[in-house]
Amino acid sequence: MIAIEHVDKYYGKHHVLQDCSTHVARGEVVVVCGPSGSGKSTLIKCVNGLEPFQRGKITVDGVSVGDRKTDLPRLRARIGMVFQLFELYPHLTALDNICLAPEKVLRQRRDVAEARAMALLKRVDLVEHARKYPNQLSGGQQQRVAIARALAMDPIAMLFDEPTSALDPEMIKEVLDVMVGLAAEGMTMIVVTHEMGFARKVADRVVFMDGGKILEDRPTDEFFATPSTERAKQFLSKILTH
Amino acid sequence: MSEFDFGVILRALPFLWQGMQLTLLLTVLAMMGGILLGTGLALMRMWAPTPFPQLAAGYVNLLRSIPLILVVFWFYFLVPLAIGRAVGAFPSALIAFTMFEAAYYSEIIRAGIQGVARGQLAAAEATGLTYLQAMRYVVLPQAFRAMLPVLLTQSIILFQDTSLVYVVGLHDFLTAATVVAGRDNRLVELYTFVAVIYLVLCVAASYGVRCLRLRFVQ
Numbered sequence: 001m002i003a004i005e006h007v008d009k010y011y012g013k014h015h016v017l018q019d020c021s022t023h024v025a026r027g028e029v030v031v032v033c034g035p036s037g038s039g040k041s042t043l044i045k046c047v048n049g050l051e052p053f054q055r056g057k058i059t060v061d062g063v064s065v066g067d068r069k070t071d072l073p074r075l076r077a078r079i080g081m082v083f084q085l086f087e088l089y090p091h092l093t094a095l096d097n098i099c100l101a102p103e104k105v106l107r108q109r110r111d112v113a114e115a116r117a118m119a120l121l122k123r124v125d126l127v128e129h130a131r132k133y134p135n136q137l138s139g140g141q142q143q144r145v146a147i148a149r150a151l152a153m154d155p156i157a158m159l160f161d162e163p164t165s166a167l168d169p170e171m172i173k174e175v176l177d178v179m180v181g182l183a184a185e186g187m188t189m190i191v192v193t194h195e196m197g198f199a200r201k202v203a204d205r206v207v208f209m210d211g212g213k214i215l216e217d218r219p220t221d222e223f224f225a226t227p228s229t230e231r232a233k234q235f236l237s238k239i240l241t242h
Numbered sequence: 243m244s245e246f247d248f249g250v251i252l253r254a255l256p257f258l259w260q261g262m263q264l265t266l267l268l269t270v271l272a273m274m275g276g277i278l279l280g281t282g283l284a285l286m287r288m289w290a291p292t293p294f295p296q297l298a299a300g301y302v303n304l305l306r307s308i309p310l311i312l313v314v315f316w317f318y319f320l321v322p323l324a325i326g327r328a329v330g331a332f333p334s335a336l337i338a339f340t341m342f343e344a345a346y347y348s349e350i351i352r353a354g355i356q357g358v359a360r361g362q363l364a365a366a367e368a369t370g371l372t373y374l375q376a377m378r379y380v381v382l383p384q385a386f387r388a389m390l391p392v393l394l395t396q397s398i399i400l401f402q403d404t405s406l407v408y409v410v411g412l413h414d415f416l417t418a419a420t421v422v423a424g425r426d427n428r429l430v431e432l433y434t435f436v437a438v439i440y441l442v443l444c445v446a447a448s449y450g451v452r453c454l455r456l457r458f459v460q
Binding site: 045048050073074076077078079080081083085087088089090091100101104105149150153 | 359361362364365366367368369370371372375379380383384387
């Protein structure tokens with residue numbers, strides 16, 4: 001469903017993505033990991049065109065992201081994205097955060113959008129917080145609202161950009177639980193994360209990046225049992241011993 | 243002028259009120275025009291293709307480096323030349339204040355928009371909103387809350403600055419008081435009264451701004 005083929009990206013002279021290729025099939029969960037600055041977040045932001053890239057090709061459900069003729073807003077409406085810093089709209093309630101895109105992009109009627117939003121809030125266990133503003137919610141609650149906001153567009157795939165990195169430890173679980181549930185339902189997901197427990201549990205494949213390159217792209221069990229590159233071994237030994 | 247006679251103010255109140263009406267009218271119109279034009283300048287400076295950002299920046303820097311009184315004078319003589327007939331003191335003063343204030347407002351508006359975190363735009367676009375929708379529903383409402391107190395503070399300065407219209411012969415509040423003061427030879431009473439009125443109005447407006455700021459910050 002998502003095909004990344006030989007993608008190169010530069011920030012000025014800095015070569016942040018180097019010949020990156022991978023595929024994600026429908027219903028597949030792929031975890032992208034690697035040290036900070038390795039290009040993980042940049043790579044998934046290329047998938048929905050939030051970041052432009054200079055060479056190579058990315059297609060989502062047959063639509064080329066880099067093509068100038070592609071209607072990017074229309075494509076993005078079909079791909080959900082969750083950010084490290086939640087990025088809820090601070091001037092809107094949790095409910096309105098979720099309803100905005102369905103109303104403005106999908107032209108849903110207010111009552112239709114609201115009913116769907118309430119169902120999603122129920123799903124992430126936040127119904128009683130529907131009328132609260134983001135600054136009245138904890139980090140874990142905000143991130144769950146952000147997931148509901150992305151799901152409200154009925155996406156064909158979800159991108160997660162370090163969804164738990166900004167959370168206190170006790171809130172990480174409530175967010176991961178929602179993501180595990182999504183994976184179990186067959187949602188196609190690309191997840192940038194350092195949560196190796198999550199990766200082991202739900203990922204079909206692990207992509208390991210360093211220095212802008214994809215160094216490993218293998219089934220989860222294989223990756224953890226016998227990482228083939230020295231760099232991945234070092235990385236795993238560092239984050240798994242803590 | 244052996245003793246103070248504040249009765250002169252009471253007798254002159256209708257005349258002074260006329261002056262105040264002109265002051266308020268000029269302030270409100272120049273504020274609306276200035277914010278409108280200032281928004282245009284800010285948008286031009288941030289997103290228009292070359293050479294528009296450079297032109298907008300040049301305009302802002304030029305207007306901000308000229309004394310206001312000169313701008314008022316300039317338009318009084320320049321506008322009739324440009325359109326070939328006299329336009330009267332009020333329209334020319336209004337144009338001058340609008341164009342002058344727009345330069346200041348545009349910088350406030352630009353800072354407000356740039357102050358909204360970049361991630362907000364990305365998040366809005368990621369849900370499928372177009373750039374313009376993201377601006378309208380996500381970025382601008384936040385930017386406006388942040389800039390409103392500063393916009394109003396600038397408008398209080400504008401309110402005081404409108405007293406400069408005496409140079410083109412308009413009877414604003416201060417000019418009206420000057421006329422009465424000269425006629426009745428009661429300078430101390432009249433100018434004290436003017437100062438107190440300006441003080442009261444500006445303090446009240448500042449208080450309003452502070453309340454707004456507190457409401458938006460929470």
